[in-house]
Amino acid sequence: MANFDENILLSQRVDLSNEQAIESQVLRIAVYDEFKAYESYSKIIEKFGAIHPFVNIKEAEAVHYSALMPLLQKYNVEVPINDWADKIEVPNTYIECCELGVASEINNIAMYDDLIANTKQPDIKDILFKLQAASYNNHLPAFRKCVLNHYNGVNQATNLNSVEEMMNKASEYQMLLEDIASGNMDQNKISELFNKLNISMISGAGFGAALVAFLNSYTQTNKE
Incomplete structure (x- = not known):
């Protein structure tokens, strides 16, 4: 039922x-x-x-x-x-x-x-x-x-650079960012964001840490 x-x-x-x-x-x-x-x-x-x-x-x-x-x-x-x-x-x-x-x-x-x-x-x-x-x-x-x-400790320099670049360019992709921050989370939108920002798609640890750090930072900003 x-x-x-x-x-x-x-x-x-x-x-x-x-x-x-x-x-x-x-x-x-x-x-x-x-x-x-x-x-x-x-x-x-x-x-x-x-x-x-x-x-x-x-x-x-x-x-x-x-x-x-x-x-x-x-x-x-x-x-x-x-x-x-x-x-x-x-x-x-x-x-x-x-x-x-x-x-x-x-x-x-x-x-x-x-x-x-x-x-x-x-x-x-x-x-x-x-x-x-x-x-x-x-x-x-x-x-x-x-x-x-x-x-922790894996590709830290790459992660930090990726997050910093994303935050610096966030205003260029406001609509996409707001869509993600609104709760409409899916891998296609996340991939689109990274592709638009022209960031190399680092696999495994690098991608995961950068993505989580960025989403948390953007969610914090959006919440405030």
Whole structure:
């Protein structure tokens, strides 16, 4: 059985043209995304064992969707079907899992920006702000640290030069950068950014560290 509003749930954005009530969209999108995070990190733990930071963040995701449940009950909103178990593909390596965590938390933060902007209910806004803060202040830094620790000391000069060049030229590619920072993360857009900046596509450690450092820096600037 599929969710009746699957397209909206997967988009992670409120559809103002849809007849579904805004509060229903907001709450169902939030819960569905927290389900996704919980199931993703659970499957990573199943594959690689009780590794950090996934163990702690998995438990935090359970707290997150549990915090939303009273609001669904209050506003008479049906809980979305958690159908993520069959949709999730776990990466092949630990570092790829950490990189997935970085991208997922950036998307989550951007999702909450949209949900907060589209709800007028103070109690819903309050919970959404708290959940977004947890992702921004706790989850994203934990995954970023995981990635940077893995790449520490590898191609540092190249990484720093790449990040500096990207930041210096950021204004030239504002639309593409805003698209990435808004949470529309995919490898094609990231590759396009690097190609536009005329930076050599360094593989493995160099690319990973430069990309994570840049995205974190740009997200920080965008958030402020």
